[in-house]
Amino acid sequence: MRIAFVSFETVYHRDTETSQRFRTVCELFAARGHDVNCYCAGFWAGEESAFERNGVTYHAVSSGTEARSSFLLRLPFVLATASPDVIHASAQPSSQVLAASWGSTLARAPLVLEWYGDDGVSDTRWSRLATGRPGRIVTPSELVGTWVREIGADGDIVDTVPNPIDCERIHRVEPGEAVDVIYARRLDEGANLESLLLGLAELRGRDWSAKVVGDGPERETYERLARDLRIEDRVTFVGDLDLEERIAAYRGAHVFAQTADHCVFPTEMLWALAAGCVGIVEYHANSSAHELVEGWDRGFRTTSEDELAEAILAAGDLEHREYDEAFAEYDRSAVADRYLELYRTLQEAQGLL
Incomplete structure (x- = not known):
């Protein structure tokens, strides 16, 4: 054609x-x-x-x-x-x-x-x-x-x-290190990473680890917030990674959290879900991320930091996967x-x- x-x-x-x-x-x-x-x-x-x-x-x-x-x-x-x-x-x-x-x-x-x-x-x-x-x-x-x-x-x-996304590419990449929660996005004013950090702080007394992928003008602010919340020892800011490195990180992670307040399509979240992550989405009127998890048994939709923390706990009861066939249609x-x-x-x- x-x-x-x-x-x-x-x-x-x-x-x-x-x-x-x-x-x-x-x-x-x-x-x-x-x-x-x-x-x-x-x-x-x-x-x-x-x-x-x-x-x-x-x-x-x-x-x-x-x-x-x-x-x-x-x-x-x-x-x-x-x-x-x-x-x-x-x-x-x-x-x-x-x-x-x-x-x-x-x-x-x-x-x-x-x-x-x-x-x-x-x-x-x-x-x-x-x-x-x-x-x-x-x-x-x-x-x-x-x-x-x-x-x-x-x-x-x-x-x-x-x-x-490229499902065959996901299969080719070896899983990275195990981590409980992962977040990936440019760290700018729309990232809304504070929602995840506040949710994780609610679970301070439990055993968990988190990774933040991405860089941007608000990175220092978010790193300071993690220190203020006394969770900096369990949240690792790794900066920008290429796609192969991100796929490896998603295959090793258990939960992908999406909290950005503006998103016309959550491409990074889609890669992560196809790589086996459980999806947790904080609902925002100008974000379509919730569309990926509606009606899916490994997805959670939240509206507050308390609900996000509860969803992370509930996600812990689901099996760890390194690929999810449900997303082959993408x-x-x-x-x-x-x-x-x-x-x-x-x-x-x-x-x-």
Whole structure:
């Protein structure tokens, strides 16, 4: 299948959750042998109009991000010339959705919109217009799907497709050291690690160990809080780890705690659950993490530090695992299949199959 991805900015311009997700989806299809082209602002040196990386061919529709008007004017005609089977566009900026829609009409190809929402979903004239253009809007969670519907999207065209993980990779990594509780996230103002530390402090009289993975501007504050709570001897801050090291840590841990107050999709938690961890989620209105544990017998949803401490105790009665087959549906191949099914449904509806 020939797939045209549209994103004015890519992860090579600005590294955000949205751009990471978009690159992941592009590379999912490239790895399966599809013809994957991404139409974007140029980001590479030299005069070449195209640049290939990890099986994805990037095409410079404009010379750089300062030439947005040129990008929007040229995009419909570039897409028409490319003759893709499907056009898959990022929702940001909203103006590019309208340009991609015109390109979809000229190319007679269905339009799919990827709306990740890590910066929220702004209710503007442009974003409202964008909701009416695609055949499908894909969001990473029901939370973001709700935000998109609230600004006017037809609920019938909003689909949820999660971030993928690599289950085979989990199997290949040897488990790390045993630890009772693990937390992983960038330690910034949204980390809300204090909830976990306060919960652990409630269990000060019991035998447990905890590990915090990640770094950031609030790390020193959280380390000081652990000292103030007199639990610093049992909480280890290990800083940033690469993915292999994180998988090893998750396979060795018993519980993964998710307390961040904003999260459109809990990717690290998903890796940990698939690696066998019991999941404990502190509920927040702007976090979708609870969606992963609802209706699951190895997951707990809490609303306070006291409940979190009780959940940690209850989790101790569950067996330790190093892999959980229940999360195979989030594997890269399964997620790619969901996108392909969506593409083919749209093609069939337009009489293109």
